[in-house]
Amino acid sequence: MADGDSETKSSNQMWGGRFASGPDAIMEEINASIGFDKKLYAQDIRGSIAHATMLAHQGIISADDKDKIVHGLNTILSEIESGAFEFSRRLEDIHMNIEARLATLIGPAAGRLHTARSRNDQVALDFRLWVKEELQRTEKALTALIAAFLDRAEEHADTVMPGFTHLQTAQPVTFGHHCMAYVEMFGRDRSRVRHAIEHMDESPIGAAALAGTGFPIDRHMTAKALGFAGPTRNSIDTVSDRDFALEFLSMASITATHLSRLAEEIVIWSTPQFGFIRLSDAFSTGSSIMPQKKNPDAAELVRAKTGRINGSLIALLTVMKGLPLAYSKDMQEDKEQVFDSAESLELAIAAMTGMVRDMTIRSDRMKAAAGSGYSTATDLADWLVREAGLPFRDAHHVTGRAVALAEQKGCDLADLSLADLQSIHADITEKVFDVLTVEASVASRTSFGGTAPNEVRKQIAWWRARN
Numbered sequence: 001m002a003d004g005d006s007e008t009k010s011s012n013q014m015w016g017g018r019f020a021s022g023p024d025a026i027m028e029e030i031n032a033s034i035g036f037d038k039k040l041y042a043q044d045i046r047g048s049i050a051h052a053t054m055l056a057h058q059g060i061i062s063a064d065d066k067d068k069i070v071h072g073l074n075t076i077l078s079e080i081e082s083g084a085f086e087f088s089r090r091l092e093d094i095h096m097n098i099e100a101r102l103a104t105l106i107g108p109a110a111g112r113l114h115t116a117r118s119r120n121d122q123v124a125l126d127f128r129l130w131v132k133e134e135l136q137r138t139e140k141a142l143t144a145l146i147a148a149f150l151d152r153a154e155e156h157a158d159t160v161m162p163g164f165t166h167l168q169t170a171q172p173v174t175f176g177h178h179c180m181a182y183v184e185m186f187g188r189d190r191s192r193v194r195h196a197i198e199h200m201d202e203s204p205i206g207a208a209a210l211a212g213t214g215f216p217i218d219r220h221m222t223a224k225a226l227g228f229a230g231p232t233r234n235s236i237d238t239v240s241d242r243d244f245a246l247e248f249l250s251m252a253s254i255t256a257t258h259l260s261r262l263a264e265e266i267v268i269w270s271t272p273q274f275g276f277i278r279l280s281d282a283f284s285t286g287s288s289i290m291p292q293k294k295n296p297d298a299a300e301l302v303r304a305k306t307g308r309i310n311g312s313l314i315a316l317l318t319v320m321k322g323l324p325l326a327y328s329k330d331m332q333e334d335k336e337q338v339f340d341s342a343e344s345l346e347l348a349i350a351a352m353t354g355m356v357r358d359m360t361i362r363s364d365r366m367k368a369a370a371g372s373g374y375s376t377a378t379d380l381a382d383w384l385v386r387e388a389g390l391p392f393r394d395a396h397h398v399t400g401r402a403v404a405l406a407e408q409k410g411c412d413l414a415d416l417s418l419a420d421l422q423s424i425h426a427d428i429t430e431k432v433f434d435v436l437t438v439e440a441s442v443a444s445r446t447s448f449g450g451t452a453p454n455e456v457r458k459q460i461a462w463w464r465a466r467n
Contacts, residue, residue, distance in 0.1 A: 043129040116215040124204035153179035161366035172438040200244035207238035210326035249313040263303040280358035312337035
């Protein structure tokens with residue numbers, strides 16, 4: 001008897017205290033998704049109303065039953081939004097929670113709502129609607145971020161700063177031009193959002209479990225009612241497709257990477273060593289021990305959230321990579337990744353938009369740094385090609401000698417005397433000093449997409465017409 005008691009105790013320990021009733025409790029815990037998919041309540045109700053309306057229109061259910069269903073669903077919507085609705089883990093998911101409450105409210109008519117559909121196409125519809133709405137919010141958020149950069153670019157089209165490669169001073173550019181680089185990046189992100197919406201703009205409802213249905217439904221009617229361009233064309237693909245979620249996460253990862261690169265620059269630029277910008281108090285924190293500190297915490301957190309978003313993409317790719325057609329329960333693991341990434345991305349874009357609008361640009365520090373590191377060396381080489389007729393490789397060599405001489409003298413290229421320069425190459429004339437200032441360097445870069453202030457303003461105008 002003692003051995004038996006010991007064995008029972010050991011077995012319960014294996015299940016763990018949380019699962020007091022053994023395997024049944026574990027199955028309920030692993031199977032339930034209501035903890036996260038309740039976020040889809042509005043989409044589930046919207047889809048059910050469209051489905052019931054179509055069923056009545058096709059004569060599959062009565063108009064009276066349809067009216068009861070619609071009224072009951074609207075009542076449930078109000079209960080959820082007011083906080084009065086009680087979600088049950090025993091009912092597994094948002095779909096069964098709503099269906100059970102509907103049965104309590106309207107009786108047997110509730111059972112007719114599930115005619116000609118399955119939870120497979122129902123969840124595909126709800127999730128697709130949610131992702132589409134989130135993409136639309138992301139598009140608006142990116143448009144606001146682009147607008148913030150356009151304003152700063154216009155304000156600083158003439159503000160000279162160092163351009164970097166390898167984080168080493170390369171050539172002078174303008175801060176306006178640098179801002180427009182991010183406009184291009186976030187503009188591509190917005191294009192990806194728009195393409196993702198276009199790719200997913202098909203209604204899954206009516207695909208049923210995987211083979212369609214024998215009821216005379218009108219899938220074009222429900223697609224139109226739900227704002228889709230049309231219905232999906234293959235019922236098997238419909239219930240097993242999560243490309244729209246993967247595409248959302250892919251877009252989110254690329255966008256977050258761009259936000260992270262910007263965040264890194266903000267962190268660097270706000271250091272005393274650079275001092276290019278000053279962040280507002282709204283996006284900074286102090287130190288608990290060092291009173292002089294002003295930390296760019298918002299930028300750092302934006303940078304960190306990229307890891308979460310990238311992780312979500314890899315997680316869902318891994319979930320989907322080995323699944324046979326059509327539906328598998330593995331797909332229940334799709335939503336938390338998307339929900340978390342959507343929240344992180346939305347917050348990151350909003351924070352970055354605020355930082356871009358609020359930060360103070362220290363033009364004096366940018367200009368002082370723009371001429372460091374012999375940033376106009378390329379301008380000297382170009383001048384030697386244009387004015388002295390040297391092949392570029394020879395001009396490159398001459399310029400290298402000039403930089404070495406400036407380093408030896410502890411001065412900038414523009415501070416070398418004409419005699420100094422002519423000692424390196426006799427064909428150099430007084431006119432060379434017209435290109436050795438950072439302002440002259442920037443003004444000369446007039447090629448399409450270049451950093452010349454007038455060219456920057458052209459690009460700003462082009463974007464304003466399209467933003």
